[in-house]
Amino acid sequence: MLLSFAITAILAFYVAWNLGANDVANSMGTSVGSKAVTLRQALVIAGILEFTGAVLFGHEVSATLATEVVNLPLFAETPQLLLLGMVSVLLACGLWLQIATSQGLPVASSHAVVGAIAGFSWVAAGVGAVDWLMIGRISLTWVITPVVSGILAAGFYSIVKYSILDRPNPIKQLQEWIPWLSAILLSIFGVIVLPTLFNRPLFAALPLPTHDLPIATAAIVAIALSLISWRQ
DSSP states (O other), X not given: OHHHHHHHHHHHHHHHHHHHHHHHHHHHHHHXXXXXXXXXHHHXXXXXXXXXXXXXXXXXXXXXXXXTSBOGGGGTTOHHHHHHHHXXXXXXXXXXXXXXXXTTOOOOHHHHHHHHHHHHHHHHHOGGGBOHHHHHHHHHHHHHHHHHHHHHHHHHHHHHIIIIITSSOHHHHHHHHHHHHHHHHHHHHHHHHHHHHHTXXXXXXXXXXXXXXXXXXXXXXXXHHHHHHHHO
Protein backbone atom coordinates (compact mmCIF):
# COMPACT_ATOMS: atom_id res chain seq x y z
CA MET A 1 0.00 0.00 0.00
CA LEU A 2 2.80 2.40 0.90
CA LEU A 3 4.58 1.61 -2.36
CA SER A 4 1.40 2.24 -4.37
CA PHE A 5 0.91 5.56 -2.59
CA ALA A 6 4.50 6.60 -3.28
CA ILE A 7 4.28 5.69 -6.97
CA THR A 8 0.95 7.52 -7.32
CA ALA A 9 2.34 10.60 -5.59
CA ILE A 10 5.39 10.67 -7.86
CA LEU A 11 3.28 10.29 -10.99
CA ALA A 12 0.84 12.95 -9.77
CA PHE A 13 3.77 15.33 -9.27
CA TYR A 14 5.02 14.43 -12.76
CA VAL A 15 1.62 15.24 -14.26
CA ALA A 16 1.30 18.46 -12.26
CA TRP A 17 4.78 19.55 -13.37
CA ASN A 18 3.97 19.07 -17.04
CA LEU A 19 0.48 20.48 -16.52
CA GLY A 20 1.96 23.69 -15.18
CA ALA A 21 4.47 23.87 -18.01
CA ASN A 22 1.73 23.59 -20.63
CA ASP A 23 -1.45 25.05 -19.15
CA VAL A 24 0.14 28.03 -17.41
CA ALA A 25 1.63 29.07 -20.73
CA ASN A 26 -1.88 28.95 -22.24
CA SER A 27 -3.36 31.21 -19.57
CA MET A 28 -0.45 33.60 -18.98
CA GLY A 29 1.06 33.75 -22.47
CA THR A 30 -0.95 36.82 -23.49
CA SER A 31 0.02 38.71 -20.33
CA VAL A 32 3.71 37.96 -20.79
CA GLY A 33 3.59 38.60 -24.54
CA SER A 34 1.98 42.02 -24.04
CA LYS A 35 4.62 42.89 -21.39
CA ALA A 36 1.90 43.42 -18.78
CA VAL A 37 3.85 41.12 -16.46
CA THR A 38 7.29 39.57 -16.59
CA LEU A 39 7.83 35.84 -16.91
CA ARG A 40 8.86 35.61 -13.25
CA GLN A 41 5.75 37.52 -12.12
CA ALA A 42 3.56 35.29 -14.30
CA LEU A 43 5.02 32.17 -12.70
CA VAL A 44 4.34 33.50 -9.21
CA ILE A 45 0.78 34.58 -10.05
CA ALA A 46 -0.01 31.34 -11.83
CA GLY A 47 1.48 29.22 -9.06
CA ILE A 48 -0.65 30.89 -6.40
CA LEU A 49 -3.87 30.85 -8.44
CA GLU A 50 -3.44 27.31 -9.78
CA PHE A 51 -2.81 25.94 -6.30
CA THR A 52 -5.68 27.90 -4.75
CA GLY A 53 -8.09 26.89 -7.50
CA ALA A 54 -7.18 23.22 -7.26
CA VAL A 55 -7.52 23.14 -3.47
CA LEU A 56 -10.72 25.19 -3.15
CA PHE A 57 -12.60 24.33 -6.34
CA GLY A 58 -11.10 21.15 -7.75
CA HIS A 59 -13.13 18.72 -5.67
CA GLU A 60 -16.13 18.51 -8.01
CA VAL A 61 -13.98 18.05 -11.11
CA SER A 62 -11.92 15.33 -9.41
CA ALA A 63 -15.07 13.57 -8.22
CA THR A 64 -16.52 13.59 -11.74
CA LEU A 65 -13.37 12.15 -13.29
CA ALA A 66 -12.98 9.53 -10.57
CA THR A 67 -16.56 8.27 -10.36
CA GLU A 68 -18.67 9.34 -13.34
CA VAL A 69 -16.57 8.50 -16.39
CA VAL A 70 -15.96 4.88 -15.37
CA ASN A 71 -18.69 2.36 -14.53
CA LEU A 72 -17.24 1.58 -11.10
CA PRO A 73 -19.47 -1.44 -10.23
CA LEU A 74 -17.71 -3.40 -12.99
CA PHE A 75 -14.46 -3.04 -11.02
CA ALA A 76 -15.96 -3.92 -7.63
CA GLU A 77 -14.34 -7.36 -7.61
CA THR A 78 -11.04 -6.18 -9.11
CA PRO A 79 -10.07 -2.94 -7.34
CA GLN A 80 -6.41 -3.60 -8.12
CA LEU A 81 -7.25 -3.40 -11.82
CA LEU A 82 -8.92 -0.03 -11.29
CA LEU A 83 -5.88 1.21 -9.36
CA LEU A 84 -3.53 0.04 -12.09
CA GLY A 85 -5.70 1.73 -14.70
CA MET A 86 -5.73 5.05 -12.88
CA VAL A 87 -1.95 4.88 -12.48
CA SER A 88 -1.67 4.27 -16.23
CA VAL A 89 -3.83 7.37 -16.75
CA LEU A 90 -1.37 9.49 -14.78
CA LEU A 91 1.58 8.09 -16.72
CA ALA A 92 -0.09 8.51 -20.11
CA CYS A 93 -1.17 12.09 -19.38
CA GLY A 94 2.22 13.06 -18.02
CA LEU A 95 4.04 11.66 -21.06
CA TRP A 96 1.65 13.27 -23.53
CA LEU A 97 1.87 16.66 -21.84
CA GLN A 98 5.66 16.46 -21.78
CA ILE A 99 5.79 15.56 -25.48
CA ALA A 100 3.36 18.33 -26.41
CA THR A 101 5.16 20.92 -24.28
CA SER A 102 8.56 20.00 -25.73
CA GLN A 103 7.10 20.66 -29.19
CA GLY A 104 5.53 23.96 -28.09
CA LEU A 105 1.99 22.64 -28.55
CA PRO A 106 -0.73 24.10 -26.27
CA VAL A 107 -2.98 21.15 -25.46
CA ALA A 108 -5.86 20.59 -23.07
CA SER A 109 -4.98 18.34 -20.16
CA SER A 110 -8.66 17.62 -19.54
CA HIS A 111 -8.92 16.01 -22.97
CA ALA A 112 -5.95 13.79 -22.17
CA VAL A 113 -7.30 12.74 -18.76
CA VAL A 114 -10.82 11.93 -19.96
CA GLY A 115 -9.51 10.08 -23.01
CA ALA A 116 -7.05 8.06 -20.95
CA ILE A 117 -9.71 7.06 -18.41
CA ALA A 118 -12.10 6.01 -21.16
CA GLY A 119 -9.33 4.14 -22.96
CA PHE A 120 -8.18 2.02 -20.05
CA SER A 121 -11.77 1.31 -18.94
CA TRP A 122 -12.73 0.10 -22.40
CA VAL A 123 -9.70 -2.20 -22.67
CA ALA A 124 -9.99 -3.50 -19.09
CA ALA A 125 -13.75 -4.15 -18.83
CA GLY A 126 -15.30 -3.61 -22.24
CA VAL A 127 -17.20 -0.83 -23.93
CA GLY A 128 -19.85 -0.87 -21.20
CA ALA A 129 -17.27 0.22 -18.63
CA VAL A 130 -17.38 3.77 -20.00
CA ASP A 131 -20.24 6.15 -19.27
CA TRP A 132 -20.64 7.41 -22.81
CA LEU A 133 -23.38 9.83 -21.84
CA MET A 134 -20.97 11.59 -19.49
CA ILE A 135 -18.29 11.52 -22.19
CA GLY A 136 -20.77 13.20 -24.52
CA ARG A 137 -21.61 15.89 -21.97
CA ILE A 138 -17.93 16.59 -21.32
CA SER A 139 -17.18 16.69 -25.05
CA LEU A 140 -20.04 19.11 -25.57
CA THR A 141 -18.45 21.54 -23.13
CA TRP A 142 -15.23 21.31 -25.14
CA VAL A 143 -17.13 22.53 -28.18
CA ILE A 144 -19.22 25.16 -26.41
CA THR A 145 -16.41 26.67 -24.32
CA PRO A 146 -14.28 28.15 -27.15
CA VAL A 147 -17.39 29.40 -28.95
CA VAL A 148 -18.78 31.17 -25.86
CA SER A 149 -15.32 32.47 -24.93
CA GLY A 150 -14.83 33.84 -28.43
CA ILE A 151 -18.18 35.62 -28.37
CA LEU A 152 -17.53 37.14 -24.95
CA ALA A 153 -14.00 38.21 -25.90
CA ALA A 154 -15.21 39.77 -29.14
CA GLY A 155 -17.99 41.66 -27.36
CA PHE A 156 -15.72 42.84 -24.55
CA TYR A 157 -13.01 43.98 -26.96
CA SER A 158 -15.58 45.83 -29.07
CA ILE A 159 -16.68 47.76 -25.98
CA VAL A 160 -13.08 48.55 -25.01
CA LYS A 161 -12.20 49.58 -28.57
CA TYR A 162 -15.21 51.87 -28.93
CA SER A 163 -14.99 53.36 -25.43
CA ILE A 164 -11.23 53.64 -24.99
CA LEU A 165 -9.00 52.90 -27.96
CA ASP A 166 -10.90 54.92 -30.56
CA ARG A 167 -11.23 58.01 -28.34
CA PRO A 168 -9.00 61.10 -28.76
CA ASN A 169 -7.32 60.51 -25.38
CA PRO A 170 -7.29 56.74 -24.75
CA ILE A 171 -5.09 56.99 -21.64
CA LYS A 172 -7.57 59.28 -19.92
CA GLN A 173 -10.46 57.07 -20.98
CA LEU A 174 -8.64 54.04 -19.62
CA GLN A 175 -8.19 55.71 -16.23
CA GLU A 176 -11.91 56.48 -16.13
CA TRP A 177 -12.92 52.96 -17.14
CA ILE A 178 -10.59 50.95 -14.88
CA PRO A 179 -12.76 51.36 -11.71
CA TRP A 180 -15.88 50.27 -13.60
CA LEU A 181 -14.14 47.30 -15.18
CA SER A 182 -12.78 46.33 -11.76
CA ALA A 183 -16.27 46.59 -10.28
CA ILE A 184 -17.70 44.31 -12.97
CA LEU A 185 -14.90 41.78 -12.53
CA LEU A 186 -15.17 41.68 -8.74
CA SER A 187 -18.97 41.49 -8.92
CA ILE A 188 -18.75 38.44 -11.17
CA PHE A 189 -16.21 36.99 -8.75
CA GLY A 190 -18.57 37.60 -5.85
CA VAL A 191 -21.63 36.11 -7.55
CA ILE A 192 -19.90 32.98 -8.85
CA VAL A 193 -16.94 32.27 -6.58
CA LEU A 194 -17.86 33.43 -3.07
CA PRO A 195 -20.96 31.21 -2.62
CA THR A 196 -18.92 28.21 -3.80
CA LEU A 197 -16.01 29.14 -1.56
CA PHE A 198 -18.17 29.48 1.55
CA ASN A 199 -19.72 26.07 0.90
CA ARG A 200 -16.35 24.41 1.44
CA PRO A 201 -15.98 22.39 4.67
CA LEU A 202 -13.41 24.83 6.05
CA PHE A 203 -16.01 27.62 6.17
CA ALA A 204 -19.09 25.47 6.70
CA ALA A 205 -17.59 24.25 9.98
CA LEU A 206 -17.35 27.77 11.36
CA PRO A 207 -20.11 28.98 13.73
CA LEU A 208 -21.19 31.53 11.12
CA PRO A 209 -23.97 31.45 8.51
CA THR A 210 -21.39 31.65 5.73
CA HIS A 211 -22.41 28.36 4.17
CA ASP A 212 -25.80 29.88 3.36
CA LEU A 213 -24.33 33.02 1.82
CA PRO A 214 -26.87 34.23 -0.77
CA ILE A 215 -25.82 35.41 -4.19
CA ALA A 216 -27.09 38.94 -3.52
CA THR A 217 -24.90 39.24 -0.43
CA ALA A 218 -21.91 37.97 -2.36
CA ALA A 219 -22.51 40.56 -5.07
CA ILE A 220 -22.79 43.36 -2.49
CA VAL A 221 -19.51 42.28 -0.88
CA ALA A 222 -17.80 42.18 -4.26
CA ILE A 223 -19.07 45.62 -5.24
CA ALA A 224 -17.95 47.01 -1.88
CA LEU A 225 -14.46 45.62 -2.49
CA SER A 226 -14.38 47.19 -5.93
CA LEU A 227 -15.42 50.57 -4.52
CA ILE A 228 -12.66 50.35 -1.91
CA SER A 229 -10.11 49.64 -4.63
CA TRP A 230 -11.54 52.57 -6.63
CA ARG A 231 -11.07 54.95 -3.71
CA GLN A 232 -7.48 53.84 -3.34
